[in-house]
Amino acid sequence: MPTECSQRRLLLDEVVAKGFRLTSQRRALIQIIQQSRQHVDAATLLKLARKRDPRINRATVYRTLDLLKKLQLVDELDLMHLTGEKHYYEVRPDRQHVHLACCRCGRIVEFSSDTFDRLQSEIAAQTGFEIQVARLEVGGHCSSCAAAAHSATSASEAGKDALKSSVD
Amino acid sequence: MPTECSQRRLLLDEVVAKGFRLTSQRRALIQIIQQSRQHVDAATLLKLARKRDPRINRATVYRTLDLLKKLQLVDELDLMHLTGEKHYYEVRPDRQHVHLACCRCGRIVEFSSDTFDRLQSEIAAQTGFEIQVARLEVGGHCSSCAAAAHSATSASEAGKDALKSSVD
DNA sequence: GCATAAGTTGCGACTTAGTTGCAATTAGAA
DNA sequence: TTCTAATTGCAACTAAGTCGCAACTTATGC
Numbered sequence: 001m002p003t004e005c006s007q008r009r010l011l012l013d014e015v016v017a018k019g020f021r022l023t024s025q026r027r028a029l030i031q032i033i034q035q036s037r038q039h040v041d042a043a044t045l046l047k048l049a050r051k052r053d054p055r056i057n058r059a060t061v062y063r064t065l066d067l068l069k070k071l072q073l074v075d076e077l078d079l080m081h082l083t084g085e086k087h088y089y090e091v092r093p094d095r096q097h098v099h100l101a102c103c104r105c106g107r108i109v110e111f112s113s114d115t116f117d118r119l120q121s122e123i124a125a126q127t128g129f130e131i132q133v134a135r136l137e138v139g140g141h142c143s144s145c146a147a148a149a150h151s152a153t154s155a156s157e158a159g160k161d162a163l164k165s166s167v168d
Numbered sequence: 169m170p171t172e173c174s175q176r177r178l179l180l181d182e183v184v185a186k187g188f189r190l191t192s193q194r195r196a197l198i199q200i201i202q203q204s205r206q207h208v209d210a211a212t213l214l215k216l217a218r219k220r221d222p223r224i225n226r227a228t229v230y231r232t233l234d235l236l237k238k239l240q241l242v243d244e245l246d247l248m249h250l251t252g253e254k255h256y257y258e259v260r261p262d263r264q265h266v267h268l269a270c271c272r273c274g275r276i277v278e279f280s281s282d283t284f285d286r287l288q289s290e291i292a293a294q295t296g297f298e299i300q301v302a303r304l305e306v307g308g309h310c311s312s313c314a315a316a317a318h319s320a321t322s323a324s325e326a327g328k329d330a331l332k333s334s335v336d
Numbered sequence: 337g338c339a340t341a342a343g344t345t346g347c348g349a350c351t352t353a354g355t356t357g358c359a360a361t362t363a364g365a366a
Numbered sequence: 367t368t369c370t371a372a373t374t375g376c377a378a379c380t381a382a383g384t385c386g387c388a389a390c391t392t393a394t395g396c
Contacts, residue, residue: 021343021392042382057346062383078246080301085253085353085382098287100297109297115290119266119283120306127279128311129268133248136304138288143296189363189372210353225375230354253353253382 011073011091018071028052029064039077039088039108065089072132080139082106096120096134102142104149109142179241179259186239196220197232207245207256207276233257240300248307250274264288264302270310272317277310 011030016022032048033040040048042061049056068074068089077088080101097112120134141149179198184190200216201208208216210229217224236242236257245256248269265280288302309317 023344023392025345055346058382059347059384060345063344076249080303081244087382098291100291100295102297103300109295111291111295113287113290113294115283115287119281119287119304122281122283123266123268123279123306126281127268127277128314129270129277129306130309130311130314130317131306132271132308134304134306135248136287136302138291138297138299138302140300141298143298146296146298149298191363191373193374223375226353227355227376228374231373255353 011068014071014073015067020067024053025049025056025060026064026067028056029061030068033068033074033089034091039079039090041086041088043086045089075133075135077135078137079108080137082139098136098138100138100140100142102145103139104141104145107142179236182239182241183235188235192221193217193224193228194232194235196224197229198236201236201242201257202259207247207258209254209256211254213257243301243303245303246305247276248305250307266304266306268306268308268310270313271307272309272313275310 011034012022012027015026015030020026028049029045032045036048042058042065045065046056046058046061049061065074065076069076073092074089075092077090077099079088079099080103082101082103083106095112096116097110098116100109100111101107102109116136120131123129123134124131140146179202180190180195183194183198188194196217197213200213204216210226210233213233214224214226214229217229233242233244237244241260242257243260245258245267247256247267248271250269250271251274263280264284265278266284268277268279269275270277284304288299291297291302292299308314
């Protein structure tokens with residue numbers, strides 16, 4: 001999710017600075033990604049962009065996303081594939097964060113910590129790997145769903161039946 | 169990748185223990201996943217399984233993978249989508265590890281550390297999230313490719329052109 | 337401001353990955 | 367051995383993303 005309007009210009013500038021053209025389509029798509037409070041997927045992005053310019057095409061959305069990924073201006077997320085195989089996008093934040101996806105209620109929680117920062121430095125230092133993206137996604141139950149699941153399970157019983165009826 | 173044959177029985181047993189039937193298809197698929205040194209994707213798994221039993225079906229592969237995921241016996245990976253949108257699978261190891269994917273040579277390096285373990289505890293403790301899976305994937309350049317990329321760049325020059333010709 | 341060349345887009349057909357409903361088959365309990 | 371619910375194969379389907387190419391647009395130089 002966008003940190004602030006400080007980035008509003010930046011992404012567009014960055015695209016220009018790297019020598020890419022600033023088309024109305026790119027402008028629109030970038031603005032939509034920045035203004036979105038949620039993580040957006042390609043289909044949603046297309047739908048929103050078409051409200052501004054109905055002629056905008058699906059291929060353009062994918063091509064723009066590819067460009068922004070390459071420029072490392074946006075990050076691609078899977079969010080644990082909770083809702084199919086689509087990808088989600090967010091403006092790359094100053095500080096990397098973890099995405100916690102609740103497979104019961106679908107909520108996405110973001111979490112950042114020094115330990116995560118340190119882990120990345122450690123990886124780079126110990127493996128010589130030059131990190132461009134680090135994506136940590138966690139699946140499980142958020143605190144409220146964990147509580148709900150436990151009380152439900154203690155009554156009914158675990159094992160196959162619990163598994164079969166579970167939402168994940 | 170499989171840690172050892174100690175798991176060979178375990179996965180099958182686990183499936184039975186949870187009350188699921190042990191069909192010849194499941195047996196074959198589980199064995200293939202365990203014996204594989206590489207991370208396998210669904211299509212490869214199907215191909216390998218058909219060498220044993222040519223009648224085995226694609227749907228069965230996906231359904232079996234779903235089952236093993238739900239039982240938390242295998243983990244699903246994206247490996248940074250280096251080669252398309254397919255998923256890869258590995259037997260869940262005793263200790264979670266990070267996957268480092270080199271977007272230049274495609275090599276996958278595994279890395280585990282106390283810091284990663286600690287990060288997970290920290291997430292659980294601070295957010296109340298009940299972790300079922302934690303998937304940390306890192307994209308970038310492995311040590312040898314990083315060296316190669318640097319020497320190439322210093323000669324030619326960075327910016328758009330370098331970006332355009334790069335493999336990521 | 338105007339021409340122009342390279343970058344970008346729209347289109348539409350295509351590929352790849354995964355899903356689904358249903359009839360036929362089979363594992364395993366009785 | 368019988369029987370039933372779980373599992374499979376099949377085939378048609380959906381969803382997500384890609385690609386080649388002609389048409390259009392941006393940014394540059396004049």
